[in-house]
Amino acid sequence: MSVFVRAALTAVSLGVSIACISAPAAAADEWPSRPIRFIVSQGAGGTPDLLCRLITERISRKLGQQIVIENKPGGGNVLGANAAAQAAPDGYTFFFATAAALATNPYTFKSLPYDPQKSFTPVGMVGKNPFFLVVNPAVPAKTLPEFLALAKADSTKISVATDGQRNFSGMLTAWIGKLGGVDLVQVPYAGMPQGVQDTLGGRVQAAIIAVPSAAPHLQAGALRALAVSSLKRVPGYDTIAPVSDTFPGFDFIGWFVVVAPAGTPADIVARMNKELDVALKDPEIVKRMNDVGVYGDGAETPRATAAYVQSQIDAWGKAVKQIGLQAE
Numbered sequence: 001m002s003v004f005v006r007a008a009l010t011a012v013s014l015g016v017s018i019a020c021i022s023a024p025a026a027a028a029d030e031w032p033s034r035p036i037r038f039i040v041s042q043g044a045g046g047t048p049d050l051l052c053r054l055i056t057e058r059i060s061r062k063l064g065q066q067i068v069i070e071n072k073p074g075g076g077n078v079l080g081a082n083a084a085a086q087a088a089p090d091g092y093t094f095f096f097a098t099a100a101a102l103a104t105n106p107y108t109f110k111s112l113p114y115d116p117q118k119s120f121t122p123v124g125m126v127g128k129n130p131f132f133l134v135v136n137p138a139v140p141a142k143t144l145p146e147f148l149a150l151a152k153a154d155s156t157k158i159s160v161a162t163d164g165q166r167n168f169s170g171m172l173t174a175w176i177g178k179l180g181g182v183d184l185v186q187v188p189y190a191g192m193p194q195g196v197q198d199t200l201g202g203r204v205q206a207a208i209i210a211v212p213s214a215a216p217h218l219q220a221g222a223l224r225a226l227a228v229s230s231l232k233r234v235p236g237y238d239t240i241a242p243v244s245d246t247f248p249g250f251d252f253i254g255w256f257v258v259v260a261p262a263g264t265p266a267d268i269v270a271r272m273n274k275e276l277d278v279a280l281k282d283p284e285i286v287k288r289m290n291d292v293g294v295y296g297d298g299a300e301t302p303r304a305t306a307a308y309v310q311s312q313i314d315a316w317g318k319a320v321k322q323i324g325l326q327a328e
Helices: 003-011 047-063 078-086 099-108 144-153 168-180 192-200 211-220 266-280 283-291 302-323
Strands: 036-040 067-071 093-098 120-129 131-135 159-162 185-188 206-210 224-228 254-261
Touching: 036 047, 036 078, 047 067, 047 093, 047 120, 047 266, 047 283, 078 093, 078 099, 078 254, 093 099, 093 120, 099 168, 099 254, 099 302, 120 266, 120 302, 131 144, 131 168, 131 211, 144 168, 144 224, 159 168, 159 192, 168 185, 168 206, 168 302, 192 206, 192 211, 206 211, 211 224, 254 266, 254 302, 266 283, 266 302
Parallel strands: 036 067, 036 093, 159 185, 159 206
Antiparallel strands: 093 254, 120 254, 131 206, 131 224
8 A cells, every 4th residue: 555545534524623733823723823824836727736726715605714826937837836745734735736746746856855745744635637639631540540551651650749758748748659559750849739730731740639628629610639648538529539449447637635744633624535525526616616627526525536636646757767768
């Protein structure tokens, strides 16, 4: 059993009596008595920031305390993650964590100032954001197998726009290519909007992009989606097959979870999990999350959250090893 899963089991062991908690302020019936901080490891205005503000606004109302969003972008999510890991485990700091911070950074950085598995206590899921493999309509492939067959026939004619080999779309492209037995040529971009424009213009043939970025171009017929990176089909895009139809079990997506510094009292974790779940099931929040390509079924439990994160750590570890990506 992983350290992360053990932390979740501890977090939900609500039989621990309040008397066992050393600091009076840690007791759930006294918490929160002051503002709560949520750290976001990306800048203001980005999807993680917008989602965190949307969700915590609802939670703040229920708890009767202000929730302050602290943006700490930089270092591939490392700065924010480390700030959260170093915070006091008193229930007044939480981390709106990305998949990069917890699952891929351990494989792309030679060393981290925090331990993704030991530094945090899981609180709950937020949502998952899948990605589409899209092509310019001039590409004759209608399915992922047809796309891979084209690449095998002449890989120099198939290029894929990504945000870099060490970032999500780059690793995803390399892994699909590895499973398909072909080296897909990556064209890295500092920003994917330019990558999308070059795919639209035919300067590159394909791209890996998030659902909202793809949506208007799919509707206009300017791009064609061949597959989605999630295990299941995306609501509203039921005709787009998952990559897992071709490679069973394939499930490589972005996701967000809420975690707290390791050692945060179990009763506080349970209360935040409860309020997070209520917020995430609010129809307005569900719609607004879906609008930015994030889908979920509520907060789940801390234990389920830990199990999911661990499964993603394991899956990315396997993928990174297979594609030969070296940590830097």
